[in-house]
Amino acid sequence: MRVLVLHGPNLNLLGRREPEIYGRVTLAEIDATLERAAGRLGVELRCLQRNGEGEMVDAVQEALGWADGIVVNPAAYSHTSVALRDALAAVDIPVIEVHLTNPAAREDFRHRDLIAGVCRAVVAGFGPAGYVLALERLAEARGGGEAAR
Amino acid sequence: MRVLVLHGPNLNLLGRREPEIYGRVTLAEIDATLERAAGRLGVELRCLQRNGEGEMVDAVQEALGWADGIVVNPAAYSHTSVALRDALAAVDIPVIEVHLTNPAAREDFRHRDLIAGVCRAVVAGFGPAGYVLALERLAEARGGGEAAR
Amino acid sequence: MRVLVLHGPNLNLLGRREPEIYGRVTLAEIDATLERAAGRLGVELRCLQRNGEGEMVDAVQEALGWADGIVVNPAAYSHTSVALRDALAAVDIPVIEVHLTNPAAREDFRHRDLIAGVCRAVVAGFGPAGYVLALERLAEARGGGEAAR
Amino acid sequence: MRVLVLHGPNLNLLGRREPEIYGRVTLAEIDATLERAAGRLGVELRCLQRNGEGEMVDAVQEALGWADGIVVNPAAYSHTSVALRDALAAVDIPVIEVHLTNPAAREDFRHRDLIAGVCRAVVAGFGPAGYVLALERLAEARGGGEAAR
Amino acid sequence: MRVLVLHGPNLNLLGRREPEIYGRVTLAEIDATLERAAGRLGVELRCLQRNGEGEMVDAVQEALGWADGIVVNPAAYSHTSVALRDALAAVDIPVIEVHLTNPAAREDFRHRDLIAGVCRAVVAGFGPAGYVLALERLAEARGGGEAAR
Amino acid sequence: MRVLVLHGPNLNLLGRREPEIYGRVTLAEIDATLERAAGRLGVELRCLQRNGEGEMVDAVQEALGWADGIVVNPAAYSHTSVALRDALAAVDIPVIEVHLTNPAAREDFRHRDLIAGVCRAVVAGFGPAGYVLALERLAEARGGGEAAR
Amino acid sequence: MRVLVLHGPNLNLLGRREPEIYGRVTLAEIDATLERAAGRLGVELRCLQRNGEGEMVDAVQEALGWADGIVVNPAAYSHTSVALRDALAAVDIPVIEVHLTNPAAREDFRHRDLIAGVCRAVVAGFGPAGYVLALERLAEARGGGEAAR
Amino acid sequence: MRVLVLHGPNLNLLGRREPEIYGRVTLAEIDATLERAAGRLGVELRCLQRNGEGEMVDAVQEALGWADGIVVNPAAYSHTSVALRDALAAVDIPVIEVHLTNPAAREDFRHRDLIAGVCRAVVAGFGPAGYVLALERLAEARGGGEAAR
Amino acid sequence: MRVLVLHGPNLNLLGRREPEIYGRVTLAEIDATLERAAGRLGVELRCLQRNGEGEMVDAVQEALGWADGIVVNPAAYSHTSVALRDALAAVDIPVIEVHLTNPAAREDFRHRDLIAGVCRAVVAGFGPAGYVLALERLAEARGGGEAAR
Amino acid sequence: MRVLVLHGPNLNLLGRREPEIYGRVTLAEIDATLERAAGRLGVELRCLQRNGEGEMVDAVQEALGWADGIVVNPAAYSHTSVALRDALAAVDIPVIEVHLTNPAAREDFRHRDLIAGVCRAVVAGFGPAGYVLALERLAEARGGGEAAR
Amino acid sequence: MRVLVLHGPNLNLLGRREPEIYGRVTLAEIDATLERAAGRLGVELRCLQRNGEGEMVDAVQEALGWADGIVVNPAAYSHTSVALRDALAAVDIPVIEVHLTNPAAREDFRHRDLIAGVCRAVVAGFGPAGYVLALERLAEARGGGEAAR
Amino acid sequence: MRVLVLHGPNLNLLGRREPEIYGRVTLAEIDATLERAAGRLGVELRCLQRNGEGEMVDAVQEALGWADGIVVNPAAYSHTSVALRDALAAVDIPVIEVHLTNPAAREDFRHRDLIAGVCRAVVAGFGPAGYVLALERLAEARGGGEAAR
Numbered sequence A, B, C, D, E, F, G, H, I, J, K, L: 001m002r003v004l005v006l007h008g009p010n011l012n013l014l015g016r017r018e019p020e021i022y023g024r025v026t027l028a029e030i031d032a033t034l035e036r037a038a039g040r041l042g043v044e045l046r047c048l049q050r051n052g053e054g055e056m057v058d059a060v061q062e063a064l065g066w067a068d069g070i071v072v073n074p075a076a077y078s079h080t081s082v083a084l085r086d087a088l089a090a091v092d093i094p095v096i097e098v099h100l101t102n103p104a105a106r107e108d109f110r111h112r113d114l115i116a117g118v119c120r121a122v123v124a125g126f127g128p129a130g131y132v133l134a135l136e137r138l139a140e141a142r143g144g145g146e147a148a149r
Helices: A027-041 A053-062 A082-091 A129-141 B027-041 B053-062 B082-091 B129-141 C027-041 C053-062 C082-091 C129-141 D027-041 D053-062 D082-091 D129-141 E027-041 E053-062 E082-091 E129-141 F027-041 F053-062 F082-091 F129-141 G027-041 G053-062 G082-091 G129-141 H027-041 H053-062 H082-091 H129-141 I027-041 I053-062 I082-091 I129-141 J027-041 J053-062 J082-091 J129-141 K027-041 K053-062 K082-091 K129-141 L027-041 L053-062 L082-091 L129-141
Strands: A002-007 A044-049 A069-073 A095-099 A121-124 B002-007 B044-049 B069-073 B095-099 B121-124 C002-007 C044-049 C069-073 C095-099 C121-124 D002-007 D044-049 D069-073 D095-099 D121-124 E002-007 E044-049 E069-073 E095-099 E121-124 F002-007 F044-049 F069-073 F095-099 F121-124 G002-007 G044-049 G069-073 G095-099 G121-124 H002-007 H044-049 H069-073 H095-099 H121-124 I002-007 I044-049 I069-073 I095-099 I121-124 J002-007 J044-049 J069-073 J095-099 J121-124 K002-007 K044-049 K069-073 K095-099 K121-124 L002-007 L044-049 L069-073 L095-099 L121-124
Touching: A002 A027, A002 A053, A002 A129, A027 A044, A027 A129, A053 A082, A053 J053, A053 L053, A069 A082, A069 A129, A095 A129, A121 A129, A129 B129, B002 B027, B002 B053, B002 B129, B027 B044, B027 B129, B053 B082, B053 C053, B053 E053, B069 B082, B069 B129, B095 B129, B121 B129, C002 C027, C002 C053, C002 C129, C027 C044, C027 C129, C053 C082, C053 E053, C069 C082, C069 C129, C095 C129, C121 C129, C129 D129, D002 D027, D002 D053, D002 D129, D027 D044, D027 D129, D053 D082, D053 F053, D053 H053, D069 D082, D069 D129, D095 D129, D121 D129, E002 E027, E002 E053, E002 E129, E027 E044, E027 E129, E053 E082, E069 E082, E069 E129, E095 E129, E121 E129, E129 I129, F002 F027, F002 F053, F002 F129, F027 F044, F027 F129, F053 F082, F053 H053, F069 F082, F069 F129, F095 F129, F121 F129, F129 G129, G002 G027, G002 G053, G002 G129, G027 G044, G027 G129, G053 G082, G053 I053, G053 K053, G069 G082, G069 G129, G095 G129, G121 G129, H002 H027, H002 H053, H002 H129, H027 H044, H027 H129, H053 H082, H069 H082, H069 H129, H095 H129, H121 H129, H129 J129, I002 I027, I002 I053, I002 I129, I027 I044, I027 I129, I053 I082, I053 K053, I069 I082, I069 I129, I095 I129, I121 I129, J002 J027, J002 J053, J002 J129, J027 J044, J027 J129, J053 J082, J053 L053, J069 J082, J069 J129, J095 J129, J121 J129, K002 K027, K002 K053, K002 K129, K027 K044, K027 K129, K053 K082, K069 K082, K069 K129, K095 K129, K121 K129, K129 L129, L002 L027, L002 L053, L002 L129, L027 L044, L027 L129, L053 L082, L069 L082, L069 L129, L095 L129, L121 L129
Parallel strands: A002 A044, A002 A069, A069 A095, A095 A121, B002 B044, B002 B069, B069 B095, B095 B121, C002 C044, C002 C069, C069 C095, C095 C121, D002 D044, D002 D069, D069 D095, D095 D121, E002 E044, E002 E069, E069 E095, E095 E121, F002 F044, F002 F069, F069 F095, F095 F121, G002 G044, G002 G069, G069 G095, G095 G121, H002 H044, H002 H069, H069 H095, H095 H121, I002 I044, I002 I069, I069 I095, I095 I121, J002 J044, J002 J069, J069 J095, J095 J121, K002 K044, K002 K069, K069 K095, K095 K121, L002 L044, L002 L069, L069 L095, L095 L121
Antiparallel strands: A121 B121, C121 D121, E121 I121, F121 G121, H121 J121, K121 L121
């Protein structure tokens, strides 16, 4: 099984950006943890971070024919991007959305989520552990389409 | 550590209710799985299902002084209950919200969530496994307030 | 054929409550009329009145495996209850909604009806006779699923 | 007693138009059934179908001085016509609104009903039988203004 | 004169629940103060607290034929309950609404009040003293319908 | 100078329709008064009443090449007709809108006026006299385009 | 008969202010024309212009006990002043609202009119002549309350 | 192949009506051009223009059993007519919607299009040529249902 | 202790203005009652009534350095004045808002209250007695900042 | 004549992406068809596809000084991009917008089109043929600015 | 060159009012700084502060024929005053709007600005220095209408 | 001191793009003027222009550890980009927003500004001079955090 992990805009600043909101773990540490989990689950991983909407669309498209699952943290694009939604719908690969924090408890403009509607599941507010949960969920579901629903 | 697992209205019909949406697992089976996970994590569990808004408020209040964490699937009350929100805010115990399906991909009136704003985390669309993830998250965080944020 | 007749909150006050709006017939008289109609139609009846949202959900669930049809006057819960809607959708029994008055000619907050969307038919403003019409409709449709649509 | 039965736009296509939604009964058959019921009830009937908003207004006005009741299925004009509403209010004859299907379970733009606010009662989703129910209701109420309320 | 004092959901937690918002006085202490005021005013009191919407409706209905006035703090149900509004309107007893805090200075979803429209008066932000003011107001008005308006 | 006076739907019922709102003057009496005023002003008049939206559009179009001014009371179509607005804009003849009553003091759905935006002036709540005022205004303005603005 | 003519903010600039919108007639000329009309109608007039909301309220209050009618052009306060509305409602004198232009054909924030709901009639877009029409209307109605409705 | 070309309200004024918006081509010229294109494509044509909503519904219904395609320019009824939408849905003939101008660049009330949702395609802003494009599109698709989608 | 009592626009008409809504007590009588209460409580009072928004702002500012509390009935400005809100926030003196009637039971445009958000408490619908309650509340709280919250 | 054909995000997936919605033709095939049409029309073509909003802006800017027309399918950016709108407005080259499907018949968030307001025409739901129509339209209009309007 | 500097409601409290928001500089100090800048720029200055909406309108009108520029800080009236907007539009003098803080980062009701639409420029969040910038901008532009745009 | 000047999409077209709106100064000239001002102020400058949202995010992130201030003209992204807002919030460097024109006087979709909420100040409508004002403001504030607030 092969999974694309796609981090959205400003997540490369993790650990430095507003640590009282996002914590002190860096993106490199999250990716390392994910690699260990992937090893344990027999999953091949590709971890990417992109600041641009078009670049995220590119990354999703490149997963076509390679990936069996996508873990995406769309960050700010959760709230504004129809293009990313279209890309995720187009490639027809199971997607799970991850948010480090719980956007429902933040500013109003973070309450609309254009991406969730094309995802199998959403996990928010679990911190970095959310990524691992999403990965495990995809791995588990690999045996049967029904299970991943 | 002691955790209240609180299932909202109509969840007692699980397995029989619209299985093409909610799957074929029953609530008893979910509770059994949770008990096994609780055993593994050294957590004491109390599992309740309530159809009434006031009864859910009662259940949350009774957790006061006993529980160190709450896993709640508010079901329909996610979208209409200020009383449940107030109860969860009042008892000041870490709460994680679980949805079997992903409400963002369903009817419009399921897109407003009055409960999420007083929760530490939300997990939606993981099916029955979402309960276990929530339980593990609470157990993990038990050591330090910061981790549960 | 077996039919649950479920009266919502405050309907137990019928005859005493704002008679200039709701008339002078009591709930007991309505139930008696319904029993006579049921006798004529060869239908077994169970008539309940509940003030609580959760209690109405309970009543709907208890109809599962017993009733072949439900006549419901959700009263105030027409406008606020997703839980009752979910219960009616879950049990998958033909439902007809009855209102004594015509809510379209009353306050704005009575114009939104969360229940109608899961009902086969709606009858409003026929006074107590609306219940009998609903009952007859269910009895008629008993022969064929198509007819009840 | 004399009653105007007024069918709105496109109802002349009944039986041919989207039978999976509207059934296979034709308008002529509905009118025949209504004539039989009228005979039984001692009611004189006039059945009209109109596609135009202004023509429906004309038909309502022509009922003035002749009809003691109106059964109207405004079809599409339920959602858009203030003129029909004004006509029904102006003639001051008891009106009952009929819908073959249940608009609450259809598209959003069918949820606003400008006509219901000037009607004594509404019956929706009873199929062709809804017309007979409305006719009976008017006949019943003929003895006393109070009963028709 | 007889007055029902009805406390809504979560008010039984007073003194323990978010004291920085609601203060440290308990519900028992409030009721004791009210009893003393009632003694002074020659008013017979019944003090109840309910967490359920249906239970609050029950309590209001049971006041019928006994109470000459109602003091209600609907708490969370202020913002969501048509059923409680209907009950208060149905019993036709003078009602005064009390809020410990000033909801206008709190979250947006606390700004809509479905109950106020059927009350004679509203007092908000006076803390526990608001209950006494409401009681005194009802007692004063007992002599003349006009005064209580 | 030639002026079209165009009365909208249900105005033919004037004097009979809800006299407590619209008064007891009939449309024939209004037209007679207008003819007298027209005689005094040296204006040729054509008075029409139409119940249909398309018929009103027809009447406006037929004014093209004949009329130098239009006095229109669009009645219900004020609130719903883009077609009438388009017709009035298309013929490019000065138009004045008349309402017998003051819609701003009536139901909400009468507060949107699609027609006023293509009129030179609006007179509302002057009763039948409003027609004469509109006619006089058009007659006065006939000398100069500027004056009719 | 005595009539207060009350001009709102910025109307003292008439003739100088945006003449392409408001024309070249000054307020003094309008008042002179009104005085002539008043002489002809046997009406005593008081003409005031005020820029302040509170000053307009004062002027309306001072009319109490003196005026039998008010002609008001609230200008900008049409769209923002509840205080002026309250004053006009409080003095209970027949009021007619005048606008030089037709606000329905201008910016969106001029489409809400808080004043019209307490007026007997509205005349808009007749330019300075609108004031005379309003005055004549009040004079005509002086004989009978019914006529002024 | 037989195609109904249906022009909506005010289109009979083309060439005369606001030529700076709609150009100088008349409806007769458009129909002549369409006849030539129809000849080339081997399509039989019927061209109608209607000002009334009901008349447009009539025209659509009369196409039933005769036409294999409909080209409609609903003009103002695009924005207000559920009846026309229902008629087009009822006859179940492929429809293409044409607008001479681009409504997206005009007034707000032209942005809602009730008709587009039941059409195979929409062409706007191509001027008279848009009709020919629509006709060619229908002709092309005649061979296969799939192509016309 | 020194308290400013500030009455808003049109309150000087009390007793004469719409007595069926506001009662027959005059403002002078209210102020006399307040003076007696102030004497009893050892509070020095200044009672002002203002019709202008700016004048109310002036009055609030002049309280700076003199008053220890403000009782304000903003009347119409409750719904429209940011300036008054800013003034009350600026002077940082405890404020209590009084309404004679219960605005929640009146017109829609009285449901938005811009002032309540900067007040310690609100009392509405108690009639003139509301002023005394507010005064007593301020006097009571004088001993401790906490109590006045 | 030189024309830029600019395909927006995810259109490079055509033929593979949701073929039940978008059909089986690839973007390469569309471009080949366009090249043939361009040859026939004597038009020089440049076909580009971009996934990024900024890259689409770049492509539009690079057309400045080279292209005489732009055919754009903005895909998802139709609904979210002010930057693309600004770019198209800035270069002042005639633009025609193409959509393969008819967005009016799809999700709500596809109903707002920020781009159409700066285009000469829009063609939607014609499938790949829409591009050719747009190209022909631009070629035709090349002779005269008026024609392209 | 002559410039009116007009300070809106509550700005006379500067230095005392919420210093954590507005700083400790007084209005007198701001005016003194402005006078020095005016001396340097050869500009004659008039500095006024007004709490009333009508008084601000008066001040703007009095600038007519004297001032060549206006610097206005409308404070609370930015969000509510159509009258001030009309006055500024009427006098047709270049206006620049100043805010000490950045309202975009404050409460929702401060996000609507009715004044900005009639100003040449806006400067917000520069503290007292914003006034000087506005003055310099007006002085610079004095040479040429174009520059002040 | 080091300052990043970041120009958003389409600003590279300045001088060529709609000069009647944006003037004839080019971006190179603006940057040259800024360099001169920077020299005078002892500020080191980096001037960038980006068309892509992600590229603007990149540019902001690269300022981290280098810049002490940011001057940003987000152009179209002011109205649509949460990602740019997040980036500016994340780097925690003082930011001032510049607009050449005054968006409040332009189209509706330019009235929402997602960026202003994370800026210290905003200057709009000063043309190119706005950049210099922003730069001077940052330079001035360099001495003290308080001053830059």
